[in-house]
Amino acid sequence: MNKGKILLVGFGPGAPEHMTYRAREAIAEADVVIGYSTYIKLVQELLDGKEVVRKGMTEEIDRCVEAYEHAREGKTVALISSGDIGIYGMAGPTFEVLLQAGWTPAGGIAVEVIPGATALNACAALVGAPLTHDFCAISLSDLLTPWPVIARRLEAAARGDFVVALYNPKSGRRTRQIVEAQRILLRHRRKDTPVAIVKSAYRRRQNIQMTTLSAMTDCDIGMLCTVLIGNRSTVVREGLMITPRGYANKYDALTGPAKDGERAGHSLGMGLAGWHGGVRRWLRDDPERSLREAARHFDAPLGEILAAVGAAQPDDEAGTHRATAVAxxxxxxVLDGARHWGRLRAVVRSEGGGVAELLCDAQDFSRRGDWLNLVNPHFHLHADLSRVRGLWFYSREHRQHGVYFLDEGGDTVFSLLLIQADGNFDAVALSHFHQSRELYGQPFVPVDEAPEPETETDD
Incomplete structure (x- = not known):
């Protein structure tokens, strides 16, 4: 018996001219073609003489099982899908079914994945160039994915300033998901953020709606739509939705020479090696700016701001801010040393934005296992030391001295700060603080800033 074969075919948006040569070749090669009924209609002209198996919308696993059964009989099977079969398509479920049945790539049935243009780049091509910079795709279908997972992904994409392509945005029964997605995105995006809603790209009923993030839920949205939501840089010009690649950050008037401090083929001044210097400059330019203001301005955890301050050099300091890392x-x-720093202010910030500032003495400290307990007649504070992954001594001339205890993400678990009396720090306490810093402080090692080799690049 001939060995069977499964061809997982993504045939693009649906128009014949957008189907790849290999996709056409695979369908021509197949003895059996299996697919959702709408997909079968889109390639009907290629199916003469084929055994055709049509399946419904919710019969995805049935399609995979049937493809496997036909392939076991020695047939060549084309399991087809619009767009790219590996992006929200049938490739994943097919491999799951095969592996569960004991299939391996080395023996028996051959499997080939044939890519096609997926909805997000097909739709993007119709509205301009919205995906020129970093983007992500998120399906709003909660039939197989819990909504809290989808919501976290939306939140992360919004915070990360990704252009977002929403698949499966709305159906007859799922109407609230698009509204919730809009609400989450509006926490991080302007109301006038450009949005394109593309229905049935490159098909007979193609329809394009250009709108904004605040108005998108008033538009006609259904399962045949893909929703493209811009980032903070995306603009609409002459009816085209465009996300700049970033050349304007480096070159004068886009096509002119590199701006001061920038070089062609090298990272931006605010690239990985240079952005710490940008943080220090920002703090240096205005003596009133605080660490937390810097964290909000750069949308970075406090630990990154402290690292930027800690990497300062004599000719590139962060104004009055000083930071020293601790192993x-x-x-x-360090906690033992804090017992000699006099009266202290323990500061704890909740994830919701609440701040607790508690006055304590050295005798209020005790440690039990992973917990630091600060207990006196007025309050009990328990800090989980197992979460602490970074420590920083921090000083700001006559304003602040203390230690920040940070978690793995660089956010504050708690901090211990010296207290002023009548506008001054206690001289003995401050002396002990500086002694602790000299004993346990370590110079922060910045990112390697060796020059990159001159190579041809796209920027």
């Missing part, structure tokens, strides 16, 4: 193994020693 993880010295956590207990």
């Amino acid at each position: 993880q193994q010295d956590l207990d020693a």
